[in-house]
Amino acid sequence: RxxxxxxxxxxxxxxxxxxxxxxxxxxxxxxxxxxxxxxxxxxxxxxxxxxxxxxxxxxxxxxxxxxxxGHLKLHIPGPIEVSDKTFEAFRTPMIGHRSQDFKDLYTAVMPNLQALLYTERLVYLGTSSAWGIMEGAIRNLVTKRVLTCMKGAFSDKWLDVAKRCGKEAEALQVEWGSPILPEQIDERLATGEFDAITLVHNETSTGVMSPLAEIAQLKAKYPDVMFIVDSVSSLSGVKIEFDRLGIDLLLAGT
Structure with missing residues (x-):
């Protein structure tokens, strides 16, 4: 054109x-x-x-x-095409973020989010991109050293985020196209050098999903280690039972 x-x-x-x-x-x-x-x-x-x-x-x-x-269809990980119902919701008049209308909307959304995440805990909603939540997780949950599980373009960025936040970080690197396995994490955590790990559940750049349920079982063995899980490209597409898994933080973005 x-x-x-x-x-x-x-x-x-x-x-x-x-x-x-x-x-x-x-x-x-x-x-x-x-x-x-x-x-x-x-x-x-x-x-x-x-x-x-x-x-x-x-x-x-x-x-x-x-x-x-005209209408451009995006064949990328995100943003994605939305349904007509969602599109119409975007067209509704704005409401004040400190108004009762917003409080009512937030209250109405929360039970659905809890059901989606299989949790009874409060779900925190942020206005940043997923990277803002990642930074918040690193700054608040890492005090000693973080193990970043790296298997693709997006999981590799966790190491950079941690270092930019001034945290000591070490990479658990596997070949792109391979998953992170529980025994690999267990071997590193056994050193006692880490108080947190980051794991991308489904690596967007390769489409490879790591066995989250098996990895989460390590939480019982290392209760003082914060388990931070990035589910940006798996949440709602894959069943993730947050409370049952026992992980400390699960994040996603839209």
Whole structure:
């Protein structure tokens, strides 16, 4: 398809045409051409008007790009295609994050998450990407040394995250395409050098899943070691019984 380029003047016109909006107080169009900016405005009001005009340009450019490209299907690990039901939910009006409406929504979502994770514990929801939760896990649960189980592109990043957080970290590296086995972890934990391990349940880059249930059995042998499990590409697709497994932290992102 031929890309569409809009000049600044066209962008303002397109935005004004699409929105057809006016200011309730003055009746003036919210999206005006630069030449229409009144000279009597104070510097502060000129600044805010310039910001509004720039926002109009951006919206017009994005809308034009979307129209020219159509619906793009992403064949990547994420983000992914969503159902019509989910898409419609995204289109509902925003609510205040400190409002009672949000509290009610959070309360309604929690039982479903607990059922999905097979847990009676409170599920923590964060607004960061999964990497933000990973960093939080490392900073809060590692005090001595962490063993990072590495078997692909995403699990390998755990070592970098740990070191960037200022933690001592050691890699348990296996060949890409191979799973992490319980006996490999057992051998390292037996040294007593670690107080935490990180494990990617399903390695997104290779599609290889490690035997989480068997690995979790090591928790009884090493109760003081924090078991941190990354289930970004397995949660909801694979049954993970959090409470029964006895692991310390299970994270995912969407």
């Amino acid at each position: 031929t890309p569409v380029t809009l000049s600044s003047n066209h962008a303002f016109q397109a935005c004004a045409f699409n929105r057809s909006a006016t200011s309730p107080a003055s009746g003036r169009a919210l999206c005006e051409k630069p030449s229409q900016a009144a000279s009597y405005l104070t510097p502060n009001r000129r600044f805010h008007r310039a910001n509004r005009l720039a926002a109009c340009q951006r919206r017009a450019l994005v809308n034009s790009f979307n129209r020219s490209m």
